[in-house]
Amino acid sequence: MKTTINSIVFLFLCSAAMLACKHKGQTPVPSTTGTNNGGNNGGNSGGNNGGNNNVDTGICFTRDILPIFVSNCAIPGCHDAVTRSEGFQFTDYNSIVSKEFVAGNADATELYQKITEDKADKIMPPPPGSPLTSAQIALIRRWINEGAKNTTNCSSPCDTTKFAYAADIQPIFDKYCKGCHSGASAQKGVLLDSHTGAAAAVNSGRLLGTIRHEAGFTAMPYGGSKLSDCEIRKIENWVNAGAQNN
Numbered sequence: 001m002k003t004t005i006n007s008i009v010f011l012f013l014c015s016a017a018m019l020a021c022k023h024k025g026q027t028p029v030p031s032t033t034g035t036n037n038g039g040n041n042g043g044n045s046g047g048n049n050g051g052n053n054n055v056d057t058g059i060c061f062t063r064d065i066l067p068i069f070v071s072n073c074a075i076p077g078c079h080d081a082v083t084r085s086e087g088f089q090f091t092d093y094n095s096i097v098s099k100e101f102v103a104g105n106a107d108a109t110e111l112y113q114k115i116t117e118d119k120a121d122k123i124m125p126p127p128p129g130s131p132l133t134s135a136q137i138a139l140i141r142r143w144i145n146e147g148a149k150n151t152t153n154c155s156s157p158c159d160t161t162k163f164a165y166a167a168d169i170q171p172i173f174d175k176y177c178k179g180c181h182s183g184a185s186a187q188k189g190v191l192l193d194s195h196t197g198a199a200a201a202v203n204s205g206r207l208l209g210t211i212r213h214e215a216g217f218t219a220m221p222y223g224g225s226k227l228s229d230c231e232i233r234k235i236e237n238w239v240n241a242g243a244q245n246n
Contacts, residue, residue, distance in 0.1 A: 019062045058144045060154030061093060062225070069096060070224035071179030072125050074185065080223045091223045093150045106144040115140065122127050128185045159232035163238040164246045165195055172231050173198060189224070195245040202243045211235060 022220070049138065071174070073079045079090045088111070089095035097103065100110035109164035114124035115132050123131060132140075143149075162168050173181075173192040182193035191197025203208040209217035213226050221227070227235075238244075 005085075043197065058151070059146065059149075060151045060156075061137065061149065063144070063151045063154050063156055064139060066096075066103070066224065067175050067221070068132065068140065068179075070221050071176055072129070072132060072136075073179070074223040075180050076222070078125070095159040099146055101148070104143075104145060104147040109144055110145060112141060125179065129179070129182060130183060158228065158234075160230055160233040160237060163234045165198075165238065166245060168200070169236055169238050170195070172227070172235065176224070176227065180222060189192050197244050199245070202239050208236060208239060237239065 038239075055199055069079075072089040073088075074081075077083050078085050079088045081089055081091050088099055090111075096111070102108040111124075114122070114139055117123040120127055127132065177192040181190045181197070190201055192201060198207075206217060208214075210220040211232055213219040219226070226232075
């Protein structure tokens with residue numbers, strides 16, 4: 001009887017050992033769906049999202065909106081901090097949204113109504129100044145309708161090794177300076193809407209001093225923030241290379 005019991009125990013232990021060995025040595029079949037999705041989704045999401053962290057596709061107030069108002073509206077005798085024509089000042093975020101402004105509704109916002117006015121005696125900027133471009137108006141409309149957020153320090157690619165006049169320098173003047181320095185109403189007769197005018201400003205010896213905000217020079221853009229270090233460096237490089245019309 002004892003021998004029989006021992007035999008049964010022995011057989012039971014052997015069977016258990018064989019089963020354990022079989023499971024331990026078995027290679028699990030990989031799940032094609034799980035592996036590919038995990039690898040691809042993880043790789044693609046991580047790679048794509050990581051690569052796009054510095055890509056800014058939204059509207060930045062200080063980069064995209066404020067320069068329009070400073071260049072075209074915050075000029076002496078109009079909506080600068082001194083004149084404040086009709087109580088409107090367009091030199092900074094708080095002043096721009098402080099009067100007759102409806103965030104989320106451009107059509108109900110007075111400044112938007114003024115820049116889209118079809119009557120010459122009511123449109124802003126007033127003649128002989130040039131009206132805002134359709135692209136500028138569309139940008140302001142979108143900014144207001146999206147809540148008129150005060151977004152700052154937005155990323156924006158800038159390469160100081162690129163300073164061709166047409167591709168790199170003129171766009172800076174168009175963005176920050178053209179509103180005040182173009183056409184018959186150009187402030188102090190300084191024209192920055194063409195290479196001829198820009199070259200004349202360079203030759204006067206005052207262009208770099210004004211954009212660097214150096215002592216003895218009127219800081220430009222007038223009533224606005226200083227250009228970025230990268231933008232200033234681009235203009236410096238262009239001037240040092242002969243201010244070519246390239």
